[in-house]
Amino acid sequence: xxxxxxxxxxxxxxxxxxxxxxxxxxxxxxxxxxxxxxxxxxxxxxxxxxxxxxxxxxxxxxxxxxxxxxxxxxxxxxxxxxxxxxxxxxxxxxxxxxxxx
Numbered sequence: 875x876x877x878x879x880x881x882x883x884x885x886x887x888x889x890x891x892x893x894x895x896x897x898x899x900x901x902x903x904x905x906x907x908x909x910x911x912x913x914x915x916x917x918x919x920x921x922x923x924x925x926x927x928x929x930x931x932x933x934x935x936x937x938x939x940x941x942x943x944x945x946x947x948x949x950x951x952x953x954x955x956x957x958x959x960x961x962x963x964x965x966x967x968x969x970x971x972x973x974x975x
Contacts, residue, residue: 892964893962893963894958894963895959898932898965901932903968904932904963904964904966905927905928905963906930907963908926908961908962909924909926913960923951924946924953924961929966930947938955
């Protein structure tokens with residue numbers, strides 16, 4: 875698992891502030907804290923910018939909640955629900971620039 879390397883990472887993970895991306899509400903802003911890199915599909919997402927430390931917004935979900943549409947700085951990624959369960963994020967306060975869900 876790749877995690878953001880800061881003195882506070884262990885505290886975030888231990889305090890259970892980090893939740894699976896799959897549990898974020900629609901329109902929710904978050905910071906990626908850890909990605910389970912054992913899955914090839916997650917490695918591809920990391921190559922496209924979904925890395926620990928990046929901030930993003932959950933923009934949309936398909937009718938069966940898969941895939942999820944994630945807005946990163948400069949791009950939008952589609953993430954399968956199964957992969958979203960292996961990406962751990964910390965929710966952030968919403969920003970006035972965020973689109974309405």
